[in-house]
Amino acid sequence: MGHGLILTINWRQLNVYGGFAVKQDSLKSILAGKGLRLTRARQDIITAAQAMKGHFDPQNLYDSLKEKGSKASRASVYRSIPVLLEAGIISEAERTDRCTHYEKVTENRHHDHLTCLRCGTTIEFYSPTLEMLQDEICQRENFKGIRHNLDILGYCRECVDK
Amino acid sequence: MGHGLILTINWRQLNVYGGFAVKQDSLKSILAGKGLRLTRARQDIITAAQAMKGHFDPQNLYDSLKEKGSKASRASVYRSIPVLLEAGIISEAERTDRCTHYEKVTENRHHDHLTCLRCGTTIEFYSPTLEMLQDEICQRENFKGIRHNLDILGYCRECVDK
DNA sequence: TCATTAGTTGAGACAATATCTCATTAAAGG
DNA sequence: CCTTTAATGAGATATTGTCTCAACTAATGA
Numbered sequence: 586m587g588h589g590l591i592l593t594i595n596w597r598q599l600n601v602y603g604g605f606a607v608k609q610d611s612l613k614s615i616l617a618g619k620g621l622r623l624t625r626a627r628q629d630i631i632t633a634a635q636a637m638k639g640h641f642d643p644q645n646l647y648d649s650l651k652e653k654g655s656k657a658s659r660a661s662v663y664r665s666i667p668v669l670l671e672a673g674i675i676s677e678a679e680r681t682d683r684c685t686h687y688e689k690v691t692e693n694r695h696h697d698h699l700t701c702l703r704c705g706t707t708i709e710f711y712s713p714t715l716e717m718l719q720d721e722i723c724q725r726e727n728f729k730g731i732r733h734n735l736d737i738l739g740y741c742r743e744c745v746d747k
Numbered sequence: 748m749g750h751g752l753i754l755t756i757n758w759r760q761l762n763v764y765g766g767f768a769v770k771q772d773s774l775k776s777i778l779a780g781k782g783l784r785l786t787r788a789r790q791d792i793i794t795a796a797q798a799m800k801g802h803f804d805p806q807n808l809y810d811s812l813k814e815k816g817s818k819a820s821r822a823s824v825y826r827s828i829p830v831l832l833e834a835g836i837i838s839e840a841e842r843t844d845r846c847t848h849y850e851k852v853t854e855n856r857h858h859d860h861l862t863c864l865r866c867g868t869t870i871e872f873y874s875p876t877l878e879m880l881q882d883e884i885c886q887r888e889n890f891k892g893i894r895h896n897l898d899i900l901g902y903c904r905e906c907v908d909k
Numbered sequence: 910t911c912a913t914t915a916g917t918t919g920a921g922a923c924a925a926t927a928t929c930t931c932a933t934t935a936a937a938g939g
Numbered sequence: 940c941c942t943t944t945a946a947t948g949a950g951a952t953a954t955t956g957t958c959t960c961a962a963c964t965a966a967t968g969a
Binding site for chain 1: 842844846847861863864870872874876877880881884885887888889890891892893894895896897898899900901902903904907
């Protein structure tokens with residue numbers, strides 16, 4: 586499971602995550618393969634998303650764009666999110682009552698989250714067994730799993746006694 | 748994991764889920780123990796929640812109340828949801844981009860969901876192994892798990908080829 | 910280079926969802 | 940009853956997400 590799409594793998598190879606630039610031409614051709622264009626707004630959004638630290642929601646991303654002086658609109662941010670998801674640039678981190686949070690895809694592999702109900706801290710974890718188990722469940726139910734969200738809510742070490 | 752709280756267990760014992768009435772006195776005393784009152788609005792909301800079939804969101808619940816002629820306001824519905832959750836009367840079913848969906852807690856044990864990205868169908872499943880695995884993960888991370896949400900997104904049997 | 914085509918955009922309207930305010934009501938316990 | 944205080948309803952407000960549409964621009968081919 587995890588990120589799954591072939592496109593994801595290409596993106597991962599194309600992007601150098603230490604702060605280096607993305608190879609524009611290759612990026613462009615991948616988008617082209619999907620009938621998409623690498624426009625200014627899309628570039629700005631991709632750059633901003635890759636510069637985000639930790640979890641962020643669409644509004645955070647928009648704010649960050651404004652800070653950098655980009656003209657990209659809120660609508661474009663929302664419109665780009667499915668693209669960024671499918672391209673493997675970002676992934677869903679957690680869904681709150683308010684909105685969905687995302688995080689950039691880095692060299693880290695897929696992971697799930699423990700979220701503290703008191704202080705809001707999130708602890709990332711990855712369990713291969715859990716991933717396999719989910720694949721099994723999907724098979725059993727004749728379901729083609731694409732991705733998943735597992736959020737375990739509770740209390741972290743610091744908050745458990747309070 | 749699953750529902751976890753002591754209060755939940757009490758509720759489960761108090762409520763007869765086949766359509767019988769909730770024992771008002773016990774219910775009241777439990778609320779009292781938390782400094783809460785069993786008001787008319789709260790009663791209506793609890794009754795309505797228990798009468799809901801399948802998944803529902805706050806608006807569905809409010810609509811249902813109006814159908815039954817209750818005066819309870821939308822604000823009260825939103826205000827009651829955390830209470831109903833903690834009391835184990837409802838549980839979170841899934842979070843969409845728009846809002847959170849809930850379902851009443853019945854004699855069915857806790858389960859997770861497979862959600863089809865195309866037609867929106869949800870398939871419920873329960874895996875004891877998966878539950879145990881999560882407990883292990885929590886232990887490993889020194890985290891006190893209270894509840895969790897696992898939503899596997901993908902394509903169901905009918906939609907996988909389309 | 911220029912013209913055509915079609916995907917994309919920004920702005921703001923709009924819709925949907927959630928929270929807040931506050932005067933009023935009504936439980937609970939004397 | 941009376942007091943105290945949680946809870947309420949109504950509507951204002953804030954937040955979040957989608958939609959429309961004229962203008963723009965990337966891609967393509969002449």
